Amino acid sequence: MNEEDEKKFLVTVIKELLALCEMKKGKDNKAIVASDIMYIVGQYPRFLRAHWKFLMTVVNKLFEFMHETHDGVQDMACDTFIKIAQKCKRHFVVIQTGEIQPFVDQILMNITGIICDLQPHHVHIIYEAIGHMVSAQMDPNQQVKLLEKMMAVPNQIWDSIINRAAENQQVLQDIDIIKQLGHILKINVRSCTSTGHPFVAQLGRIYMDMLNLYKCLSENISQAVALSGDLVMKQPHIAAMRTVKKETLKYISCWIGQSRDHSLVREQFMPPLWNAILADYTRNVPDAREPEVLSTTTTIIEKLKHNVVEDIPQIFEALFECTLHMINKELEIYPEHRINFFRMVYAITTHCFKALTVLSNAQFKLILDSIVWALKHQMRDVAEIGLSIVLTIVKNILDYSNVCQGFFQLYFLPIVEEVFAVVSEASHTSS
Numbered sequence: 001m002n003e004e005d006e007k008k009f010l011v012t013v014i015k016e017l018l019a020l021c022e023m024k025k026g027k028d029n030k031a032i033v034a035s036d037i038m039y040i041v042g043q044y045p046r047f048l049r050a051h052w053k054f055l056m057t058v059v060n061k062l063f064e065f066m067h068e069t070h071d072g073v074q075d076m077a078c079d080t081f082i083k084i085a086q087k088c089k090r091h092f093v094v095i096q097t098g099e100i101q102p103f104v105d106q107i108l109m110n111i112t113g114i115i116c117d118l119q120p121h122h123v124h125i126i127y128e129a130i131g132h133m134v135s136a137q138m139d140p141n142q143q144v145k146l147l148e149k150m151m152a153v154p155n156q157i158w159d160s161i162i163n164r165a166a167e168n169q170q171v172l173q174d175i176d177i178i179k180q181l182g183h184i185l186k187i188n189v190r191s192c193t194s195t196g197h198p199f200v201a202q203l204g205r206i207y208m209d210m211l212n213l214y215k216c217l218s219e220n221i222s223q224a225v226a227l228s229g230d231l232v233m234k235q236p237h238i239a240a241m242r243t244v245k246k247e248t249l250k251y252i253s254c255w256i257g258q259s260r261d262h263s264l265v266r267e268q269f270m271p272p273l274w275n276a277i278l279a280d281y282t283r284n285v286p287d288a289r290e291p292e293v294l295s296t297t298t299t300i301i302e303k304l305k306h307n308v309v310e311d312i313p314q315i316f317e318a319l320f321e322c323t324l325h326m327i328n329k330e331l332e333i334y335p336e337h338r339i340n341f342f343r344m345v346y347a348i349t350t351h352c353f354k355a356l357t358v359l360s361n362a363q364f365k366l367i368l369d370s371i372v373w374a375l376k377h378q379m380r381d382v383a384e385i386g387l388s389i390v391l392t393i394v395k396n397i398l399d400y401s402n403v404c405q406g407f408f409q410l411y412f413l414p415i416v417e418e419v420f421a422v423v424s425e426a427s428h429t430s431s
Contacts, residue, residue, distance in 0.1 A: 003046060010044055028070050035076045038062055042080035045087030052096050055088060056103060063110075066126075067117045074118060078125040085129035089136040093146075104133045108149040120183050124190045131194030144201050150191065151202050154184045162209050165216070172216060178240040181213070185247035189254055196258045203255050207269070211276040214248050217241040218280045221288050233287045242290065249277070249292035253299040266307055270300070274311065278318035286326045286334070294319060294340035301347040312348060312355035316363065319344070324370055331378055342374050342385040349389050353396040357403050368393075368411055372418045383422070390415060 014037060021033040041048070041058050048055040062084075065077035085092070092104040107114070107130065115123045130150055137143040161181060165171045172178065188206075192199040221241055224232045232238055252273060259265050281293045297315060301308055319341075327338045345367065349356065356364065371393075374386030394415075397407050 003050070006044060006047060010041070010047055013040060031065075031068055031070045031073055034061075035065060035068075035073050038065065038080050039076050042083045045084065048084060049088050049091060052091065055084070055091065056096075059084065059103070059107075063114050066114060066122070069117075074122055078118070078122045078129075082125050082129035082132070085132040089132045092133040093137045093142075104130065104146065105149070107133075108146070111150075112153060120186070123183075124186050127187045128190035128194045131191040131199075135195050135198070140198070143198050147195070147199065147201050151188075154187050155202075155205070158184050158206060158209075162213070165213075169216060172213075172220060172241075173237070175237040175240050178217075178237065178244060182240060182243040182247055185210075185244060185251060189247055189251045192251060192254045192258075197255075197260045199255055200259070200261075200264070203251070204268075208272065210248050210251070211272055214245055214276050215280065217244055218284065218288075222284060225285050225288060230285060230287055242288070245290055246292050249290060249296045253292070253296040256296075256303050257299050259303065262304055262307060265300075266304060270308075270311070274314065278314060282318045282322055286322075289323070289326070289337070291334075291336035291340045294323065294337065294344050298340065298344045298347045301344070301351055305351040306354070309352045309355045312352050315348075316355075316359070321366070324366070328370070328373055335379070338377075338379065339381055339385075342370075342382055342389070345370070346385050346389050346392065349392045349396065353393075354400075356393075357400050368415070372415070375418055375422045387419075390419070 017033055017037045017040070021030050021037075024030055024033055038058065038061060048058065059081065062077045062081045065073050068074060068077075092107070093102050095102055111126075111130075115126055118126065127150070134143060134146045134150060137146055157180060161171065161177055188202065192203065221233075221238055224235075224238055233242075252269070256265055256269070277293050277296070281289050297319065323337055323341045326334050327341060356367065359367070371386050371389050374382050374389070377383045377386065394412075397404050
């Protein structure tokens with residue numbers, strides 16, 4: 001509908017719902033109708049953008065609903081807030097007529113009071129919403145200042161825990177402390193998702209502490225396994241430690257995926273990252289290896305492409321064979337490792353094929369054997385990635401005359417035979 005019809009429709013609906021709210025008795029009933037109004041308003045960002053005072057009133061009302069305990073009201077308030085933040089983000093970071101500061105500054109000034117009654121997953125949504133607003137600020141200096149204000153509370157808690165851990169590492173055995181760290185990292189991940197590349201200012205602030213924490217928790221997990229066996233992996237405090245490790249990898253992967261500065265990633269972020277995650281992955285027991293190591297590596301390869309060719313040998317040595325041993329015995333176990341592993345192999349063959357041409361015959365044969373095994377896999381995603389890898393290798397090898405002839409003599413016929421075997425296999429006929 002056009003803007004004028006939309007305005008008439010929305011005003012009519014709001015009036016009717018306000019009348020219904022007046023008619024209803026009881027706080028819970030009124031809260032439900034009022035939350036309906038907020039939800040409906042959130043569906044019409046064009047109207048909100050055209051009526052700043054109304055937009056500000058709606059957002060302040062959403063903040064009030066974030067303190068309501070009636071079932072579903074907080075969910076509605078947070079979901080509507082992020083929807084408005086996405087669609088109207090520019091309006092929050094400019095000074096509107098009659099105002100003395102951007103509305104986002106007012107939000108950040110009161111952020112502790114806004115989120116004090118919310119569940120952790122709601123808090124993550126609020127920070128992601130504010131991240132959308134920060135991303136709309138075009139002045140880099142102002143953007144950094146907004147990020148500092150936005151992350152001030154999580155950073156204060158983070159710094160306190162890290163300082164205590166520096167004095168006594170036993171702090172990192174406390175499950176409540178570990179859960180706090182996981183919560184803070186989730187806030188960072190969601191904020192980074194919406195802010196994008198500029199979030200490097202925040203990532204850089206805690207990066208080395210985060211990687212040191214990753215290594216320390218990994219050592220704690222390894223010691224627990226050595227003392228109590230693999231069953232310790234199911235205990236709550238170990239699960240909390242693994243959450244911190246997973247969120248660390250998600251955070252780094254999230255920012256790198258959105259980064260606009262390849263040299264910054266390559267020179268400043270990669271060396272300490274490889275140092276923290278590669279050897280750790282290799283030496284851990286299979287159940288303690290994080291599949292996010294593989295997905296983060298894939299993100300880096302897809303982002304940096306040929307600029308990461310020099311790192312492929314150490315990636316291969318640390319991740320390839322030990323992961324293959326995890327997934328080539330049974331088809332059902334380690335499904336995340338399985339799909340992430342073959343996505344990583346596909347990224348290497350697509351963007352860093354040169355690195356494969358200098359592998360030994362035994363290493364190259366191991367890669368091809370793993371790809372053939374992928375072709376026969378019952379998981380459709382794995383089988384399709386396997387086919388894509390085969391096609392990529394056959395295409396790319398033509399650009400390397402020094403190894404091309406030998407490849408086709410040794411491997412082409414066996415590959416064709418395996419492909420035909422898959423095509424003629426009854427269990428694969430549907431796909």
